Amino acid sequence: MMTTEKPVYDISKLLSKIESTYRSRTPKSGALYKVARSLMPGGVSHNARFFTPYPFFEKRARGQHLWDIDGNRYTDYWMGHTALILGHSPAIVRAELRKQIPNGLLPGTASENSFGLARLVSEIVPCAEGVRFCTTGAEATMYAVRLARAFTRRNQIIKMAGGWHGFNSSLTYGVHAPFEASESAGLIPEEKERVKLAPFNKIDETTNLIMDNAKDLAGVIVEPVMGGGVLPADKKYLQTLRNLCSEVGAVLIFDEVITGFRLALGGAQEYYGINPDLCTLGKIMGGGLPSSAIVGKKEIMILADPSVNRPKDERAWIGGGTFSEHALAMCSGRVTLEYLKKNRKSVYGSLEREGDEVRRSLNKEFEKRGIRSTTTGATSLFGTHFLSDHQNEISSQEALIESRRELELPYFLYLMAIKGIFILPGHISAISAVHTKFDISQLVRATGDFADFLVETQ
Ligand SMILES: Cc1ncc(COP(=O)(O)O)c(C=O)c1O
Numbered sequence: 001m002m003t004t005e006k007p008v009y010d011i012s013k014l015l016s017k018i019e020s021t022y023r024s025r026t027p028k029s030g031a032l033y034k035v036a037r038s039l040m041p042g043g044v045s046h047n048a049r050f051f052t053p054y055p056f057f058e059k060r061a062r063g064q065h066l067w068d069i070d071g072n073r074y075t076d077y078w079m080g081h082t083a084l085i086l087g088h089s090p091a092i093v094r095a096e097l098r099k100q101i102p103n104g105l106l107p108g109t110a111s112e113n114s115f116g117l118a119r120l121v122s123e124i125v126p127c128a129e130g131v132r133f134c135t136t137g138a139e140a141t142m143y144a145v146r147l148a149r150a151f152t153r154r155n156q157i158i159k160m161a162g163g164w165h166g167f168n169s170s171l172t173y174g175v176h177a178p179f180e181a182s183e184s185a186g187l188i189p190e191e192k193e194r195v196k197l198a199p200f201n202k203i204d205e206t207t208n209l210i211m212d213n214a215k216d217l218a219g220v221i222v223e224p225v226m227g228g229g230v231l232p233a234d235k236k237y238l239q240t241l242r243n244l245c246s247e248v249g250a251v252l253i254f255d256e257v258i259t260g261f262r263l264a265l266g267g268a269q270e271y272y273g274i275n276p277d278l279c280t281l282g283k284i285m286g287g288g289l290p291s292s293a294i295v296g297k298k299e300i301m302i303l304a305d306p307s308v309n310r311p312k313d314e315r316a317w318i319g320g321g322t323f324s325e326h327a328l329a330m331c332s333g334r335v336t337l338e339y340l341k342k343n344r345k346s347v348y349g350s351l352e353r354e355g356d357e358v359r360r361s362l363n364k365e366f367e368k369r370g371i372r373s374t375t376t377g378a379t380s381l382f383g384t385h386f387l388s389d390h391q392n393e394i395s396s397q398e399a400l401i402e403s404r405r406e407l408e409l410p411y412f413l414y415l416m417a418i419k420g421i422f423i424l425p426g427h428i429s430a431i432s433a434v435h436t437k438f439d440i441s442q443l444v445r446a447t448g449d450f451a452d453f454l455v456e457t458q
Pocket of ligand 1: 081135136137138139141164165166167223227255256257258282283292
């Protein structure tokens with residue numbers, strides 16, 4: 001990557017040009033957004049779905065494409081928050097849902113469907129000696145913390161500064177910079193005392209933090225590829241966490257809500273060859289429908305067994321969700337995992353190649369125009385960052401904060417408004433098994449055009 005004087009871009013001029021195209025292409029979305037805002041705070045129910053000036057409203061999705069209510073088509077790299085590894089509404093999922101619908105939606109009792117998915121998950125995920133389904137990732141990570149505390153009879157949890165595990169109150173700390181400040185009004189300050197923040201990928205500082213808290217440390221939770229920033233963990237870092245947790249008797253939790261069935265069939269634990277004690281799963285496992293799971297070592301998972309009569313303070317009561325083991329989600333998850341298992345070589349081989357191609361080519365497009373950037377990620381996950389003068393790479397949250405984040409919205413909005421490519425501004429992107437070579441080359445060309453546009457408005 002070249003070192004040049006930091007170019008000065010007129011961001012508001014850049015944005016106003018792109019925004020006016022976006023507004024003119026999405027008038028129905030603009031009008032609907034005004035009404036949606038009056039019904040739902042911010043017009044959305046997931047914060048990430050809002051971006052300025054307003055999000056387009058989706059009408060239809062199939063394969064790698066989304067269509068909005070104004071008739072624009074987008075090649076989608078957000079892919080349902082990265083959940084849709086087989087694309088939108090794949091035929092195998094549609095067929096399975098059609099079979100199940102007449103036979104019930106929410107059994108509310110033990111069901112063969114969930115047994116089928118649990119068996120697959122335990123075959124595929126290396127650490128999964130026991131499986132418990134729930135409905136969202138936030139629920140799964142909350143349960144992981146509870147299980148870790150129950151098993152160790154300790155209180156402290158270490159998470160990564162910048163780590164995201166869903167919006168449960170056990171882990172909504174240190175997600176956005178400045179990390180020490182509260183993430184939200186309404187959180188209990190005393191709970192924050194029980195959650196310490198480790199600097200991701202920094203072995204020495206993390207080792208010191210773990211050793212300083214060893215006595216009361218229940219668990220360490222980490223995303224093997226940090227979703228915010230799309231930062232892969234160094235293998236050495238994960239191995240250090242593994243060794244230290246074993247040494248001090250703490251539970252190592254991999255939050256594989258994104259990386260599960262994504263980095264490899266067996267997730268990050270297979271990809272890195274390092275097993276956690278507990279792991280949380282979601283997204284891909286639902287095959288496009290809402291479900292999540294907490295899986296892990298038998299000796300920990302049995303604390304959740306309701307058939308064993310334990311004193312109240314010796315059990316870990318998890319698994320209270322009305323919609324857990326929803327029949328449709330169990331079916332869509334099962335056919336998705338069956339497909340991935342049967343086609344693991346071809347699917348994961350091509351996802352890895354395409355991810356490498358995207359990272360290499362996007363870097364090249366910016367570099368050719370003297371724009372300092374890096375596209376990070378692992379296998380099919382990627383995210384583009386603009387480098388500050390003194391930076392050559394982004395491998396930590398600190399580096400991410402120091403990068404030129406002001407250029408991200410113009411880039412992603414340009415792709416959306418002018419090129420029909422949907423990357424949710426500032427968020428992780430995921431290639432699916434249905435993206436084609438043409439799609440990838442379209443993204444590369446569009447990025448080159450944006451780089452030209454950026455240089456012109458300098
Ligand atoms: C790593 C990670 N953990 C947990 C969650 C929360 O999952 P959910 O949105 O299903 O609650 C997410 C969601 O994006 C995530 O990326």
